[in-house]
Amino acid sequence: MKKFQILGPGCPKCKKLAELTETIANDLGIEYEIEKVTDINEIMKFGVMMTPALAVEGRVKVVGKVPSPDEIKKMLA
16 A cells, blocks of 8 residues: 655645546545645655645655646655
8 A cells, every 4th residue: 555645734736636636536536545744844854845845655756836637646656
């Protein structure tokens, strides 16, 4: 099972990134768990200064934007 983390305070872009990640993971048939990290101190432990951010298996893949569905597919695969 893969672990995806959405890093951000819960802003509209954070919610959009979470929705896209879930949709694409489901489309790809990936078994996953999504964790929403909203605590600023926890977010900073990842080295992230801009949100939203997506971490896959604890590794930050994108920061400060909502990537395209194709970009997300590559990150999750």
